[in-house]
Structure formats: structure tokens, C-alpha cells
Amino acid sequence: MILSLTDLSGESLQSQIARQIRAKVLAGELGADDALPSIRGLARDQHISVITVQRAYEALERDGLIHSRRGKGFFVSELSKETKKEMAKGRLAEKLAPQLKAAVAEGLSADDISDVLSSLMNDRKGN
């Protein structure tokens, strides 16, 4: 389990942890019943506080992506490929909606928005 945390992004530590683990679970990089790092172990490795890791795991648990077993650790929950795709799509839709609303309010057309999306997706190919 390799995480990359930074203080400089403006994103909170617990959000970075949750986001990176969520991506690994939804993309299938972590499978059902795979063990996550213990909250103490991850806190030690990343030189951060236990409570910060715990809150990140709580968020993932609320989303149904992982579950805890007292005394044993945290484990990836069993989710079908379809469920994971729907979760990822749902998350994207929730985050995109207010931004599209703002873009329309700022005078952009559906074509303008498509242009922006195409440019960004083409940019991503180079990475």
C-alpha cells in the first residue's frame, strides 16, 4: 500500500488518504478482503496522527468500501465490478454538477463545455 501525501496541496491529509485508497478499491487494484494498513502502522509510516488515519478510514467505511474487524484490522469490502463503476460515476456526477451549473451561469454553452472536456481528456493522454 503506497500512498503519497503532501502538506502543500490544500487538500486535507484525511481527504488525500481516503481519495487514494478509494481509487485503488474502485479501480480493482485492491480486491475483496485485502487488508489495509493498520491505522497505527500507517500513521507511523506517514509521520501523521492516528486520528487522521482513523477519520479517513471512517469515511471509506461510511461509503461501504471497507469494513473493520476489531483486533484484526481494516479490510476491503466485496463489491461487484458494476457496483464499483456506478459508485465512481455517481461520485463524478455529484462533483461535476455544481461546476457545470456555474459554467452555464457564466455564459458557457453545452458545446463550450464539451470543448473544455475534450481538451482536458486529450491533455491526459500525454501523461
Place this chain on the structure above:
Amino acid sequence: MILSLTDLSGESLQSQIARQIRAKVLAGELGADDALPSIRGLARDQHISVITVQRAYEALERDGLIHSRRGKGFFVSELSKETKKEMAKGRLAEKLAPQLKAAVAEGLSADDISDVLSSLMNDRKGN
């Protein structure tokens, strides 16, 4: 100048003010040299603090959308239609980029992302 502010959205007051005025300027609803409400007047009308309005106006001034004239008030800056469209597109791209990156990391394909966007744009037609 009609603004709609709420405490319940999770978005800060100064961000709501800046976002709503930005939309009016970029969409052309407010034109060059139109006067904005005075910081004290807007604060009084909305029952919020002067400093909150001032910080919202500062953000818009940094973006080059408005400018102040000491003793007179704040006014919309002169911007070509093309400049405004580029500003709106640039803002959208900046906000979309990290979310597309996250969506790809969560296993979504370009087609999946297009699907989500199409659904959201179709939903918007009904509003």
C-alpha cells in the same frame, strides 16, 4: 443586483458573493462600468459583515473582473466577449481537471466520463 445567500450550502459567504457576481459579469448580465452595490450597502442588505463583502470584492478584483474607485465604489471592468468566454472556460478547466484525474484513477474510461457529462447536461435542460 440580486444575490441569494444561504448559510446551509457549506460554501462560504464570501465565495457565494464572488461566484454570483462573477457569473453576472462573465455572462454579460452586468456590463462595463456598471456600479456594484457598495460594500456597506450590500453588507446591510444581506445582514452580513462589511469585511465579508470586501473580501469577496477583493477576489473579483484580483481576477480582473471589477475595479474600485476610492470614494465612489466598485465597477465592472471592460472585458471583450472573447476574454470573458476564455475566462469562463479557463475556470471550468481548472476545476474539472482534478476531478477527471480522480475519475480516471477510480477506473472510469473516457466514455464513462462522457456518459456522466451527457446525463448531467440532459438533466439541466429540465430546469
Place this chain on the structure above:
DNA sequence: CATACTGTACACATACAGTATATACAGTCA
């Protein structure tokens, strides 16, 4: 000139979120 507007610039205070340290309790396993 006096008054009432405008923006600008502080000093403080309050609330909350994020982060941290520390302690204690409970379950698991070699």
C-alpha cells in the same frame, strides 16, 4: 464648508475544521 456617502486598513474576538498528543479499553493471535 458640512454632511453623508464611498473604499481602505487595521485590531480583536468567535466558531469550526483539521490535525495532533495522550490515555484507556477491548478484541486477536502467536
Place this chain on the structure above:
DNA sequence: TGACTGTATATACTGTATGTGTACAGTATG
């Protein structure tokens, strides 16, 4: 038993957002 694991709680520090209050400076008008 000892060394792990998760769970829960108390306390504290920091930064951001928000607020009140005060003071100063430029503009407009009667």
C-alpha cells in the same frame, strides 16, 4: 503474556471564515 489490532475520549494548537469596531481618506452634494 505480549504485541499487535480497532474504539473511544479528552485536550490543545493552527488556520480559515466570519464577525464587530474604529479610524482614515477620497467623492459628491446641498
